[in-house]
Amino acid sequence: MNEYIIKTEGLGFTYSDGESDSLVREEIPALSDINLSVKRGEYLAVLGHNGSGKSTLAKLLNLILVPTVGKIYIDGVDVTAEDFDEDGVFDVRRKVGMVFQNPDNQLVATVVEEDVAFGPENLGLPREEIRRRVNSSLSMVGMQDYMRHAPHKLSGGQKQRVAIAGIIAMRPEVIIFDESTAMLDPMGRAEVISIMERLNREEGITVINITHYMEEAARAERVVVINDGRLTLDGIPREVFSEVELLHKIGLEAPQGTELVHRLRLAGINIEGSSLTEQECAEALINYLSGNRK
Template identity: 55%
Template sequence: MSDKMIKCTDLTYKYISGEEGKEKYAVNGVDLEVNKGEFLVILGHNGSGKSTIAKHMNALLLPSGGKIFVDGLDTCEDDNVWEIRKSAGMVFQNPDNQLVATIVEEDVAFGPENIGIEPSEIRNRVDESLKKVGMYEYRKHAPHLLSGGQKQRIAIAGILAMRPKCIILDEPTAMLDPSGRKEVISTIKDINKNYGITIILITHYMDEAAQADRIVVMDSGKIVLSGNPREVFSKVETMKKIGLDVPQVTELAYELKEKGIKISTEILNIDEMVNVLCQLK
């Protein structure tokens, strides 16, 4: 098997636009590799192609052109789809659409049951997955009574119970309040760091993106920037040109530099900014 979790080669996805019946490219010739164990964020405004590319990563969509391999398996081959979906789990934006049972632990058991895991093994996986996301004590609760952040953590536990190598999260915090967002991001980071599961997070929150190993920025179906958070966010003008923000402290550093103050624009958080300002003579 490949050491790459995901490999896209000249990936293209076309669709027919409703109004004029014209062909449009949602993804247009993308080359992208994601290493096993990496925490990658894909940024882009609405219509940039980021959700479309995510849906290719577990064969929900198939390419119009080019190739995508998930753990070495070609998504276009029918025989691979089952394995691909076991390897790469997906968490979506709306937690209510992902929960199927009336009791938390039954919901987490749903995926493993579907792939024919033994009942005793399912029990182990459910308990283990709920502990990993910090929701074990809620195992007998009704999901609809939980907060948005808790529901998303249950959805992540349901994917974890399938023992995936990769989890793709498509704007999982978009419908959550700030505390729910924090819960989910800290869960994602924990799973990545402690269990080596590859994370691909699609978000429009810059503070979430700043925590990744690497960021890919998409615009009009293409990758326009790629690098670690410092490299990407220091390109303030490029980001603003395509309608994206950067973390507030990075923007402040940029504005100070524009005013002639010698300061690095590779600043991601308040502590770094304080240190740099204290060193200014």
């Protein structure tokens, strides 16, 4: 067992002409010199604004894209090695599952249970095992009552839960959520986040949540900020979000509470304590106000 499930060394990627997501046809690297190590069972958030390269990173970790420079180790195996073959890719994709942004575009089948079965079917598992995994994955995301439903009749959050079940059914060690909450309503988002956290806590699955919602990132154990294809900040949320100035400079904001306290401090009001969550922010304000009164 390798301590780091994912490890990258000097990882870089440049879209060749015609493949670029941006309209500018210059060869600007989407990612460069990324050194990132993810521990087994970690809950990591990757932050960055649009075009920062965070989705490219996800696609590299899943070998949808092949890095132009650098190394990636998945579970200790160098997947960027010359002799790494198709079976190896298959193995990596089994270990590293990925949930995408648009739930509609990742559901393959016309019936929920058949969609969840798609991954295990590709793994060539026996039918009884597929059945078991479909049932357990669907109940893990609370969709067991929708087994025979048509996906297009579900809500966005429900579809995304089915998509997650489809990944869980492959029993991956890592699940990368590539902006999986971006297209959902607040309720759907909350559902997906709670599933994500439960999978991490109860099943020990390593979760990488790629997002641009600060509140989501603040819930993770560790936050990585990517800006212009470079790893800019890396640490526990408390540390990362204390760099409010730096976050502003790269077009991101801290969570609302942190932001509020930061601005109050700038205005000369000396509030003490951290304010990562709304709760902490409220407490810091109360402390300050009651301290003033004395």
